[in-house]
Amino acid sequence: KKHKGKHLSASDRSIIMKGIQEGASKAEIASRIGADPTTVAKEIKLHRMLLPGSIRLAMRDCAVYKTCRHRKTCG
DSSP states (O other): TTTOOOOOOOOHHHHHHHHHHHHHOHHHHHHHOOOOOHHHHHHHHHOOOOTTTOHHHHEEEEEEEGGGGGTTOOO
């Protein structure tokens, strides 16, 4: 694993974006960039943008949606 204790590069982020567009799993994307799947998951969560109509999908992904104080932006 090449990313232990290091930040992701712009090319790593590009590979993550391409993997998402291709429908690859987080584990598959992680293996492409030599990172842990949780690193990929955190990167996606930090930089995702919700599109109109996608809030229902985001609500299902939120573990604390029912009690969240930020329900309109939660996801």
